[in-house]
Every structure is written in structure tokens, then in C-alpha cells.
Amino acid sequence: SAAKPLQADRLHFVGSPSFNPVPYFDKETAHAYEFPLECVRDDVVDEPPQVSIHGSAHERNLLFQKMAACGRLVPLTVDDVRPGLECGLFCVPKDLDRDRLILDARPPNTVEKMLNTWTKTMSSSTCLSSIELEESQCLIMSGRDIRDYFYQFSVSPQRCRRNYLAGRLEPEDLEFIFGKKFFEAGYVGLSTLAMGDLNACEFAQGSHLKLVVSCGGASMDEILMMHQPCPRGLLSVGVVIDDLVCLQKVLASDVNTGVYEGTSLLDERMERIMAKYEEVGLPTNEKKAFDNSLCSSFWGVQVDGKKGLVRANETRLWPLLLITVRVCALGLSTVGLLRSLAGSYISILSLRRRLLSTMNLVFDAIAASSSD
Numbered sequence: 001s002a003a004k005p006l007q008a009d010r011l012h013f014v015g016s017p018s019f020n021p022v023p024y025f026d027k028e029t030a031h032a033y034e035f036p037l038e039c040v041r042d043d044v045v046d047e048p049p050q051v052s053i054h055g056s057a058h059e060r061n062l063l064f065q066k067m068a069a070c071g072r073l074v075p076l077t078v079d080d081v082r083p084g085l086e087c088g089l090f091c092v093p094k095d096l097d098r099d100r101l102i103l104d105a106r107p108p109n110t111v112e113k114m115l116n117t118w119t120k121t122m123s124s125s126t127c128l129s130s131i132e133l134e135e136s137q138c139l140i141m142s143g144r145d146i147r148d149y150f151y152q153f154s155v156s157p158q159r160c161r162r163n164y165l166a167g168r169l170e171p172e173d174l175e176f177i178f179g180k181k182f183f184e185a186g187y188v189g190l191s192t193l194a195m196g197d198l199n200a201c202e203f204a205q206g207s208h209l210k211l212v213v214s215c216g217g218a219s220m221d222e223i224l225m226m227h228q229p230c231p232r233g234l235l236s237v238g239v240v241i242d243d244l245v246c247l248q249k250v251l252a253s254d255v256n257t258g259v260y261e262g263t264s265l266l267d268e269r270m271e272r273i274m275a276k277y278e279e280v281g282l283p284t285n286e287k288k289a290f291d292n293s294l295c296s297s298f299w300g301v302q303v304d305g306k307k308g309l310v311r312a313n314e315t316r317l318w319p320l321l322l323i324t325v326r327v328c329a330l331g332l333s334t335v336g337l338l339r340s341l342a343g344s345y346i347s348i349l350s351l352r353r354r355l356l357s358t359m360n361l362v363f364d365a366i367a368a369s370s371s372d
Contacts, residue, residue: 247305312348
């Protein structure tokens with residue numbers, strides 16, 4: 001497993017959760033978001049799995065203190081929680097200096113209904129292969145990435161109680177975390193959305209897409225979706241949770257020394273979208289922003305809008321090839337490593353569908369091997 005213990009100094013949060021997604025939801029999604037305790041299924045028969053906070057009590061308290069200081073954690077009493085339906089926490093590596101915090105919400109997830117209305121609107125790198133360019137055309141791209149998107153959401157009191165964290169805390173722990181006096185033991189609840197919540201992707205995708213449409217950043221016939229035909233106009237807009245990419249077909253004659261010098265519709269659209277982001281309290285990552293670019297990397301691929309090429313991102317491909325060569329040279333592999341390699345190759349070969357047939361040999365080896 002890639003899960004690792006909590007380390008408070010490797011986790012960082014931007015601002016305080018202030019984005020209210022409810023105005024962008026349909027009635028069913030809004031109700032599920034605000035009142036999750038009223039959306040429990042009647043057909044639950046399995047016992048919920050046991051979860052925990054993955055880390056030491058000291059690191060847990062340091063992290064909780066950091067989250068409470070930025071409004072992402074609230075105290076709860078014993079009467080506020082549902083026994084057996086608590087959430088755990090763990091981390092996965094993000095880079096050399098930072099981790100990504102994951103909510104292990106399997107217990108409450110097992111008793112709720114999964115929504116999939118808005119996740120169907122997600123775009124995908126495979127959609128890019130359906131964009132057709134004439135010989136006289138190039139493709140320019142602009143993109144934005146919302147920083148810590150899930151942790152910018154403000155949530156209702158019911159969702160705080162729904163996502164209460166495992167482990168009863170003594171009064172001295174609560175005093176350390178919140179900086180005020182407590183006289184009874186209690187719990188803490190997550191006062192924002194999180195990766196791991198059953199419908200987190202549904203809420204994130206739906207609100208982001210509707211926000212972009214509401215401000216005039218795109219019309220519905222311009223949305224690039226993995227399960228729908230590719231828009232045939234000059235402009236396409238794709239949303240994948242926190243990633244937004246706008247694409248425009250332009251005349252190749254307006255490209256000079258690798259730079260587009262013509263009029264761009266993307267500038268107008270991005271100006272509207274960025275103004276809306278600022279209005280609703282969604283910060284973007286400036287390091288990942290790009291405008292009117294002929295060559296860009298996003299959604300796990302590299303796109304050359306001048307040549308009309310889509311290929312796997314080199315930063316992912318070459319390390320994978322080197323690891324594969326080492327495994328072949330050794331002549332042996334653990335089942336876990338083989339599964340990891342197979343998953344990595346599937347994401348790369350999805351752009352070359354016929355080559356996926358070669359993965360049958362890998363799957364046969366995994367199926368025939370012991371899980372030990």
C-alpha cells in the first residue's frame with residue numbers, strides 16, 4: 001500500500017474553506033451534500049470496516065491543530081457521532097516535500113448511495129484524440145488548476161458530523177487542538193470536503209462545471225466529455241475535478257516561431273472564469289497555469305497543437321520504462337510490483353488502444369501468482 005503515517009509538517013492548507021457549491025447543484029445533489037445523515041440506505045447488511053488515524057498521537061494532534069487553525073476541523077460531542085461510522089486518515093506521497101491527505105471514509109460510505117450524474121461530465125485525455133485539425137489549423141490551449149480543491153469547500157453541520165474522525169480525544173487533547181478549555185472528552189469532525197468521501201468527486205465535478213458555465217466560460221455544447229461526441233466547433237472546454245483546460249482551433253498562419261499571434265477566444269473565457277474563481281473563493285495554482293500554448297501537459301498527457309500529436313507525458317513514461325527494464329533484467333517481480341506496473345501501463349496505453357491487448361500476458365501472470 002502507498003499509505004503512509006501522518007506528518008503534520010508535510011501537509012499544507014491554503015486559506016480557509018469558503019467555497020459554497022450548493023448554488024451550482026441540482027436538487028438531489030444539494031440534498032445529499034447538505035444532509036448526508038438523511039441519505040442512509042435501508043439495504044445495508046455488511047458490517048462497516050474498521051478504520052483509524054494512521055500515525056502517532058503527537059503527529060495527529062499537530063495536524064489537527066493546524067487544520068483547526070484554518071477552519072477545517074470542529075469539535076464534536078459524544079452525542080454528535082454515530083458509533084462505528086467514523087473516518088480514518090492517512091497520507092500518500094505527493095512529492096519530496098509534501099503529502100496528500102486522504103480521508104478513509106469507508107464506514108460512512110458503505111451506508112450511503114453513490115451519485116454519478118456529474119462525474120459523467122468529466123473529460124479525459126482520450127477525448128483529445130477525437131479533435132480534428134485541418135492542415136491549415138493548429139490547436140492552442142489555456143488551463144488552470146484549483147489549489148487543494150476539496151479542502152476549499154465549506155460544508156454543513158451534518159457533513160461535519162458525517163465525517164467525524166476516529167479516536168475519542170481527551171479534554172487536554174482538545175485544548176491543545178482548539179486552544180480553549182474543554183471539560184469532557186469528545187471527537188473532531190472535518191469541516192470541509194475531502195478525498196475519500198463517497199461523493200466528493202461528484203460534488204467537485206458538478207460544482208466546477210456549473211460554475212464555468214454560469215459565468216459564460218463555456219456553453220454546454222462546448223464541453224468536452226469522455227462519454228459524449230467531441231464538440232465540432234472551434235472551442236472546447238474540459239473539466240476534470242480541479243483541472244480546467246480550454247482548447248481552440250486557430251489558423252496555422254497566425255503562428256510565428258512557435259507563438260500564436262492571432263486573436264484568442266481563450267483569453268476572454270479565462271478572464272471570466274478567473275473572475276468567478278476569485279468571487280467564490282477558489283485559489284488557483286499559478287505554477288500550473290498556461291495560456292494560448294501550442295504545447296502543454298495536462299490530464300497525464302502531452303499535447304502538441306502544431307503537429308496535432310497526443311502522447312503520454314514523458315515525465316511519467318521514461319521512469320516507468322527504466323523500472324520495466326530493471327524488472328526484465330532481474331527476471332522476477334513481486335505480485336504487488338507487477339500490479340503497479342500494469343496500472344501505470346494502462347494509463348499510458350489508453351492512448352493506443354490496440355496495444356492494450358499485450359497486457360493480457362501481464363494479467364495472466366498476476367492471476368496465476370500468489371498474492372503473497
